[in-house]
Amino acid sequence: MHLGATLRLLRVDAGLSLRDMARRIGVSSAYLSRVEHGVDAPPTAERLTAIARELDVPPALLMDVANRMSPYVSEYLEDVPGAGTLFLELARRRLSGTQLARVRDFLDAEFPVRGGLSDAAVPALAPLLTPERVVLQLSCGGWEDVLDVVAGRLAATLPGWDAARLAERLRQRDEESSCAVGGEVAVPHVFLQGAAPVAALVTLAKGLHVDTPDGRPLRLVVAAVDGERGRVRLTRMAHVARLAARGLSERLIEARQPGQVLAVLEELEALR
Amino acid sequence: MHTNALTLLMMQLIVIIGVSRLIGRGTRWLGQPLVIAEVVAGIVLGPSLLGWLAPDLMNALFPTDSLPVLKMLSQVGLVLFMFLIGLELDPKLLKGRGHASVAISHTSIVVPFALGAVAAALWLYKDFSDPSVPFSSFVLFMGVAMSITAFPVLARILTERGLLQSRIGAIAITCAAVDDVTAWCLLAFVVSIVRASNLAQAGLTTAFAVGYIAFMLLAVRPFLARLGARVASREGLTQNVVAGTLLLLLASAWATELIGIHALFGAFLFGAVIPKEGGLAEALSEKLEDVAVVLLLPIFFAFSGLRTQIGLLNTPEAWLACGAIILLACLGKFGGSAVAARLTGMRWREAGAIGILMNTRGLMELIVLNLGLDLGVISPTLFTMMVLMALVTTFMTTPLLQLFYPTEELARDRLEVEPPAAPGSTPYTVLMCVSHQQAGPGMASLAKALSGGEGAQLHALHLVHPERVSLRTESESRALEHETEGEGALAPLLGRAKSLGLAVRPLSFVSTEPAQDICRTAEAKHADLVLLGWHKPLFSQTVLGGTVHEVMQAASGTVAVLVDRGLSDIKRVLVPFIGSRHDRAALKLARRLMRQSGAEITVLHVTSSESNGARAQVDELFPAAEGSGVRLKVVQHASPEEAALEEARNGGHDLVVVGVGAPWGLEDRVFGLQRERIVRDAPGSLLVVHESEPVVEAAVESQAAAPAVASRS
Numbered sequence: 001m002h003l004g005a006t007l008r009l010l011r012v013d014a015g016l017s018l019r020d021m022a023r024r025i026g027v028s029s030a031y032l033s034r035v036e037h038g039v040d041a042p043p044t045a046e047r048l049t050a051i052a053r054e055l056d057v058p059p060a061l062l063m064d065v066a067n068r069m070s071p072y073v074s075e076y077l078e079d080v081p082g083a084g085t086l087f088l089e090l091a092r093r094r095l096s097g098t099q100l101a102r103v104r105d106f107l108d109a110e111f112p113v114r115g116g117l118s119d120a121a122v123p124a125l126a127p128l129l130t131p132e133r134v135v136l137q138l139s140c141g142g143w144e145d146v147l148d149v150v151a152g153r154l155a156a157t158l159p160g161w162d163a164a165r166l167a168e169r170l171r172q173r174d175e176e177s178s179c180a181v182g183g184e185v186a187v188p189h190v191f192l193q194g195a196a197p198v199a200a201l202v203t204l205a206k207g208l209h210v211d212t213p214d215g216r217p218l219r220l221v222v223a224a225v226d227g228e229r230g231r232v233r234l235t236r237m238a239h240v241a242r243l244a245a246r247g248l249s250e251r252l253i254e255a256r257q258p259g260q261v262l263a264v265l266e267e268l269e270a271l272r
Numbered sequence: 273m274h275t276n277a278l279t280l281l282m283m284q285l286i287v288i289i290g291v292s293r294l295i296g297r298g299t300r301w302l303g304q305p306l307v308i309a310e311v312v313a314g315i316v317l318g319p320s321l322l323g324w325l326a327p328d329l330m331n332a333l334f335p336t337d338s339l340p341v342l343k344m345l346s347q348v349g350l351v352l353f354m355f356l357i358g359l360e361l362d363p364k365l366l367k368g369r370g371h372a373s374v375a376i377s378h379t380s381i382v383v384p385f386a387l388g389a390v391a392a393a394l395w396l397y398k399d400f401s402d403p404s405v406p407f408s409s410f411v412l413f414m415g416v417a418m419s420i421t422a423f424p425v426l427a428r429i430l431t432e433r434g435l436l437q438s439r440i441g442a443i444a445i446t447c448a449a450v451d452d453v454t455a456w457c458l459l460a461f462v463v464s465i466v467r468a469s470n471l472a473q474a475g476l477t478t479a480f481a482v483g484y485i486a487f488m489l490l491a492v493r494p495f496l497a498r499l500g501a502r503v504a505s506r507e508g509l510t511q512n513v514v515a516g517t518l519l520l521l522l523a524s525a526w527a528t529e530l531i532g533i534h535a536l537f538g539a540f541l542f543g544a545v546i547p548k549e550g551g552l553a554e555a556l557s558e559k560l561e562d563v564a565v566v567l568l569l570p571i572f573f574a575f576s577g578l579r580t581q582i583g584l585l586n587t588p589e590a591w592l593a594c595g596a597i598i599l600l601a602c603l604g605k606f607g608g609s610a611v612a613a614r615l616t617g618m619r620w621r622e623a624g625a626i627g628i629l630m631n632t633r634g635l636m637e638l639i640v641l642n643l644g645l646d647l648g649v650i651s652p653t654l655f656t657m658m659v660l661m662a663l664v665t666t667f668m669t670t671p672l673l674q675l676f677y678p679t680e681e682l683a684r685d686r687l688e689v690e691p692p693a694a695p696g697s698t699p700y701t702v703l704m705c706v707s708h709q710q711a712g713p714g715m716a717s718l719a720k721a722l723s724g725g726e727g728a729q730l731h732a733l734h735l736v737h738p739e740r741v742s743l744r745t746e747s748e749s750r751a752l753e754h755e756t757e758g759e760g761a762l763a764p765l766l767g768r769a770k771s772l773g774l775a776v777r778p779l780s781f782v783s784t785e786p787a788q789d790i791c792r793t794a795e796a797k798h799a800d801l802v803l804l805g806w807h808k809p810l811f812s813q814t815v816l817g818g819t820v821h822e823v824m825q826a827a828s829g830t831v832a833v834l835v836d837r838g839l840s841d842i843k844r845v846l847v848p849f850i851g852s853r854h855d856r857a858a859l860k861l862a863r864r865l866m867r868q869s870g871a872e873i874t875v876l877h878v879t880s881s882e883s884n885g886a887r888a889q890v891d892e893l894f895p896a897a898e899g900s901g902v903r904l905k906v907v908q909h910a911s912p913e914e915a916a917l918e919e920a921r922n923g924g925h926d927l928v929v930v931g932v933g934a935p936w937g938l939e940d941r942v943f944g945l946q947r948e949r950i951v952r953d954a955p956g957s958l959l960v961v962h963e964s965e966p967v968v969e970a971a972v973e974s975q976a977a978a979p980a981v982a983s984r985s
Contacts, residue, residue, distance in 0.1 A: 152795060164798055
């Protein structure tokens with residue numbers, strides 16, 4: 001449902017107009033607009049791949065946001081049915097993220113990938129966060145207040161930026177196109193030339209009723225500042241949207257200490 | 273080989289589209305819009321170049337008897353194109369315009385119209401027109417022809433340069449939209465006058481036109497809105513809908529042609545009334561755009577090119593006249609809009625950019641000119657001159673814009689956050705930080721007294737200690753309880769605020785470092801005053817220790833601690849004063865209390881020796897004119913603290929506002945071992961004020977703020 005919002009967010013950040021993007025992937029802009037607003041069904045795997053190629057983000061990420069099984073996986077499962085049994089084994093052991101990471105390390109050592117799939121280079125969110133930039137159980141009157149709070153946290157690490165100006169920039173970006181990606185999550189972000197990437201995370205004590213793509217109230221805000229345009233930035237945004245689609249909000253809303261948030265994130269991100 | 277009309281037409285189309293695309297490659301390289309290429313292609317294929325170099329070839333390719341077919345095709349193309357222009361015109365652009373856009377758009381029509389009309393009346397009519405053309409029609413037509421702005425070209429240039437979101441882009445596109453609508457209305461009027469044989473008929477045509485517009489707006493628009501809503505819902509744009517829309521379009525064009533204004537107006541009007549929400553407009557333009565713009569529009573350009581005979585300008589005088597027309601056109605459009613933009617308060621650079629943008633005439637001018645030529649209002653010579661004028665003004669837009677408003681400037685303009693509004697216009701902002709419930713009501717009362725209740729922004733902040741949160745999570749109904757807790761600490765404050773009619777925005781979150789969070793929030797909210805609550809701490813006796821101390825150290829503005837002893841109504845205020853910057857900040861707050869809620873102020877000036885410095889300072893902050901509510905009391909006392917306490921005990925004051933400082937026994941230290949007697953012993957409520965070290969800029973700002981406050985109250 002909220003795939004469209006993510007596509008729109010990434011497209012706007014990539015600086016592509018609706019028409020440009022539609023032309024590049026060979027669909028009508030009316031169709032793309034309907035997809036972005038969630039009126040039309042999510043695009044097929046082929047179209048998603050085309051979109052991902054235009055945005056220069058790993059296609060698998062967008063598939064995950066759509067909660068769709070990657071065609072690589074489904075094809076492989078058809079070819080080698082035995083692999084399905086292995087998945088079952090993993091499921092029976094209820095392996096956690098870190099344990100799966102260990103399994104993958106073993107795979108990497110035993111069966112190194114030829115040619116190197118670049119999907120591994122998804123930047124993580126956790127390293128951009130510190131306990132100081134995690135605000136828990138915020139309760140406030142409106143979206144503006146949330147932006148002010150995250151701007152306060154982010155500005156502390158950005159030399160030459162004060163909270164008010166940063167909040168203004170975040171607000172501008174959000175007005176351009178909404179930063180709510182669904183799954184109770186919004187990802188306000190801003191591009192500041194040359195700034196080191198940094199993020200702040202806010203959990204809300206009460207759902208904030210703003211306009212979200214899936215109509216669910218906002219409970220989690222991940223704000224990011226990035227100093228470079230291009231691949232890494234977009235990939236990171238897509239990654240956060242994927243985390244949102246996988247229920248990041250439910251996992252974090254219980255956290256009572258910044259440390260817990262970071263621990264949950266590291267667990268979730270162990271296998272990207 | 274069969275050579276018939278159809279093969280000829282196909283050949284013509286191939287040549288026209290091919291040549292314009294070829295030249296388009298070149299103009300793209302020059303950074304010019306495609307329109308230029310298409311117009312130039314038309315001129316190249318016409319008598320001006322091809323007919324001059326190889327007249328036989330031109331006659332073979334474009335024989336005179338094939339021209340009517342081309343003309344009809346180009347008219348169909350134009351009807352479709354005008355429909356697209358109407359589709360692109362969002363009525364939102366016309367509504368809710370800022371002050372600047374109104375002024376600029378009006379000036380940018382009136383000035384060139386006047387210049388064009390005057391030039392036509394005094395000079396052009398005599399030299400370049402036929403006596404058979406009515407004087408009034410000619411003058412009006414030239415006025416309109418001079419005041420055209422090309423909305424589509426402008427939109428394309430703005431999009432290509434990423435200017436659409438900037439302030440300049442927004443203003444320019446709005447103005448262009450207004451200009452467009454106005455110019456088409458004027459033109460329709462002129463056409464009706466030209467076509468009518470007498471005044472009565474002209475009046476009738478105008479009446480019909482007005483009636484038709486009213487019919488479209490009142491009857492057709494609601495119908496289209498319903499159609500649009502259906503398309504927006506899942507049904508999508510079926511071929512039936514497209515067919516229906518095209519039928520209506522043709523009917524509209526037919527009706528306006530029948531009325532006696534041109535078919536173009538009907539097409540434009542129909543496009544304009546199609547609802548822009550919900551994707552109907554977008555989908556329609558998607559479907560029609562390529563056919564209209566790529567296939568049919570070049571025919572129109574080629575057709576105008578075929579009629580442009582640069583050979584007619586065969587004397588130096590004619591070229592001079594052509595130059596004069598170009599100059600006049602630029603002067604009217606560029607000058608008019610740039611000066612108007614400058615007068616609305618833009619920088620010259622921005623104003624110039626707007627002028628340049630508005631000067632783009634592009635193909636709209638060509639449409640108008642062709643209409644004029646068809647109607648016989650203008651002669652082929654004048655037509656050629658005006659075509660050149662349109663070409664030149666369009667051609668120079670991009671390079672001039674680059675020159676006047678280079679990309680770096682653009683980047684700056686877009687980066688530039690809204691300039692911090694003048695101090696007078698920002699509301700007085702108070703951040704009230706509550707840690708315990710009981711501090712709330714007093715703060716609300718104080719905020720009310722400080723702000724007068726109106727036009728102020730009041731924020732209430734409650735920071736929850738993480739340990740208290742973790743304790744709470746153990747309980748079962750945590751979500752519920754949490755809500756009551758988060759709001760709980762703020763509830764008394766909000767309750768009092770509500771009964772006082774104050775709008776307070778609550779904010780609350782978990783914080784491990786409250787002092788820093790208070791300062792960050794204050795910064796983000798542009799708080800003029802940070803108000804802290806105080807409750808008796810467990811171990812120390814001091815007000816100014818712990819978090820309060822940290823906030824005072826880190827804050828960039830005024831911080832005040834309220835020691836609340838049942839503060840509700842503030843009528844009498846005592847300000848002990850010696851002269852430090854904290855004392856002055858305290859006086860400022862007291863002055864605010866006096867202004868906003870008529871409190872009576874007593875300034876207690878304590879001197880150790882005979883000096884009258886304080887009088888001057890008090891006078892400076894409380895000008896004589898409003899001195900009625902202020903009493904200055906000078907006492908000589910060895911211990912200022914004692915003197916203040918004595919006055920506080922006897923005076924019956926509701927609130928004592930005192931600056932931080934050693935003389936009052938209020939030292940800003942982490943560990944206040946010394947007991948703050950004034951806090952402990954004062955009978956009423958107390959407000960302890962701390963002003964941060966003045967930065968140079970801050971000082972200037974606060975000076976600027978003072979008169980602004982005066983003017984508001």
